[in-house]
Amino acid sequence: MKKHLTTFALLTSTFIFLAFIVKSRYYYFPYPNLIDYFLSLVLIVITLITLFIRNKVTARMKVLTGITGIVILLACLNILNLYFEWHPLNLDSPFSKSQSFEVDFEPYKWNTTAPSHYGYREDSLTKYFENINEWERLRALLVVKGDKLIIEKYFCGATRYSGFNVHSVTKSMTSALMGLAIKHNYINSEDDLVLPFFPEYKDQPYGIFKKALTIKHLLSMRGGWASGDGHQTAEECIKEEYLNKMPDTEFNYFTGSHNILSAIITKRANQSTKDFAHQYLFKPLGMQNAFWRKLDPYYCGGDESYYTARDLARFGQLYLNKGNIDGKQILDSAWVDKSFSNYTTRSAAFRSTTAYEEVGYGLSWWIFKKDNETIYSARGKGGQHLMVIPSRNMLVVVLQEWNPLKKNARVEDELLGNLLELLLEIKKPLATPV
Secondary structure: OHHHHHHHHHHHHHHHHHHHHHHHHOOOOOOOOHHHHHHHHHHHHHHHHHHOOOOOOOHHHHHHHHHHHHHHHHHHHHHHHHHHOOOOOOOOOOOOOOOOEEOOOOOOOOEEOOHHHHOOOHHHHHHHHHOHHHOOOEEEEEEEEOOEEEEEEEOOOOOOOEEEEOOOHHHHHHHHHHHHHHHOOOOOOOOOEOHHHOHHHOOOOOOHHHHOOEHHHHHOOOOOEOOOOOOOOHHHHHHOOOEOOOOOOOOOOOOHHHHHHHHHHHHHHOOOHHHHHHHHHHHHHOOOOOEEOEEOOEEOOOOOEEEOHHHHHHHHHHHHOOOEEOOEEOOOHHHHHHHOOOOOOOOOOOOEOOOOEEEEEOOOOEEEEEOOEEEEEEEEOOOEEEEEEHHHOEEEEEEEOOOOOOOOHHHHHHHHHHHHHHHOOOOOOOOOOO
């Protein structure tokens, strides 16, 4: 009996430690709570196996021990999760219809109107939505024209209260926060050198490349990183040797660069990136952040933040209106112009799909072309899009479930392309309906 209890105690302790390592270090996994379910399942299997082993321990005691181990495992992980801010506690299970979670607040309340007020034909939209079920991973689709929400669709149980992990769309949020940090004089400009913000690492060996690194290089993905896209902490990025090219010589997408930016904002504003965002961005916009992953001691600057579709659209409106919301200039229009400027006109990393063609990258915004129309997109892993189309006074939010088993790139690109074609068919913006 004592040996049995000791074995399960050691197993449970080992699993808690293993889960801690996975959750704290490999935070960029698409299903951040997968390890909880997996280890619980392993404990169930081990418990069932013990039932077939003949010894002095009763079957009832074996089942009770197994259940106790699972409860302790999940309780400890929830406590750690709450403390370290790894992911939402009520996040849906992995491979569910939508791994999102229901927020306890009211998302931004949009004024709505019918698409027909802007000249869109209801029969064309109806025909399009008849085929939308083929887009298996689609969870939310919103279209805003001017200040009106004209299309709002949710799928597979998702609602306007669903908070989604927007992944690398977070980079565009961080870019806006950097613009706000400059506007409010926490930082001089995007041309500031990076290393002076980290005097604690002054004894590290820095080469000429890293000494030339600026905030703008990080924002435009032209920092000179030699490795592929990574998820290193700010400290790892500053210390590592991956930077072996002169900044501004080529485009190389690197998530770690925005973790550096988050650290800079925290250092200069003397408050967390999340608190800074709430004060200068979310509160003025009337939107909320549903959850933000903390990568001790800073919040992630490159991914792992959650928003409802309506609140994400509100952020897009800030850029659609050149930083002006309800008559107040929240973000300098010059920063929006810089963000939408193309700093990389050609790269082997750019892709061309049936939906759009990648033609450049601004300050953490992708630049697309669709039928000679320029589209600016905050884009995230798994097919998350916040697309801003200034020439049409329009923005589009597309949120998908990150599920490789359901991914059908051909169908998804085709339906996204058809949607954009449908929205761009009206050649001239119409007057805003009364």
